[in-house]
Amino acid sequence: MIELIVALLLLAGASFMLLAAVGIVRLPDLPTRMHASTKAGAMGAMFTMGGVAFYFADSVVFARAFAIVVFILITSPVAAHVIGRAGYFMGTSLWDGTVKDELRDNYDPDTHKLRSGYDGSPESVTPPPEPDSSDQR
Amino acid sequence: MIPIVINIVYFMLSLALLLAFIRLTKGPSLPDRVVALELIASIVVGYVGVHAIDTGVSSLLDVAIVIALTAFLAAIGFARFLERGGRRND
Numbered sequence: 001m002i003e004l005i006v007a008l009l010l011l012a013g014a015s016f017m018l019l020a021a022v023g024i025v026r027l028p029d030l031p032t033r034m035h036a037s038t039k040a041g042a043m044g045a046m047f048t049m050g051g052v053a054f055y056f057a058d059s060v061v062f063a064r065a066f067a068i069v070v071f072i073l074i075t076s077p078v079a080a081h082v083i084g085r086a087g088y089f090m091g092t093s094l095w096d097g098t099v100k101d102e103l104r105d106n107y108d109p110d111t112h113k114l115r116s117g118y119d120g121s122p123e124s125v126t127p128p129p130e131p132d133s134s135d136q137r
Numbered sequence: 138m139i140p141i142v143i144n145i146v147y148f149m150l151s152l153a154l155l156l157a158f159i160r161l162t163k164g165p166s167l168p169d170r171v172v173a174l175e176l177i178a179s180i181v182v183g184y185v186g187v188h189a190i191d192t193g194v195s196s197l198l199d200v201a202i203v204i205a206l207t208a209f210l211a212a213i214g215f216a217r218f219l220e221r222g223g224r225r226n227d
Contacts, residue, residue: 004138017150017153018150020179021155024176025157025159030166041180042179051186052186055139060195071202072179083168083216086216087219092166092168
């Protein structure tokens, strides 16, 4: 029974990581590649660590595997966010079929500051809801 | 049952490593390569876990922790390098 669980967890983890690798080769631009690799890669590593925890069935090993899972769960979104932000500010070209890039109008390439579109910029799509309170940010 | 599964998993992880390496070599821009490196580190963490099951040495999990930590720090460092004055458009 334990062997079956371990085998299923290991196969699921390896499948997720293989899917992530296929996605990182096949998908067209940086954000879609990150979409494939970050989520599926972290999921595969977490499944593999679950298999390790079930195989050894020891409290120390379980604690270590759980620590790895928590660590991956914390750091993977942070790293993906930082890389995606850096890639966008570097000006990597998006895919030709990209329908909408809402970030393009709202950020300042010099100061790397993002605007929400509601704080009184002249090109804002929607006017501010209350013009009287425009100075309180 | 476990040894057969472990062989299959080794094969799949090696294939994933090869595909990620293809993206690492031909990726058109530097952030693509950083993403590929992060995926490679994630695959290596999985590799170490499977190897811990294969050999029965549970101390190898510490190696997995260190690899995950190093990959995170490398990703943060690369991102800062790209954002603060890396080469534009390599």
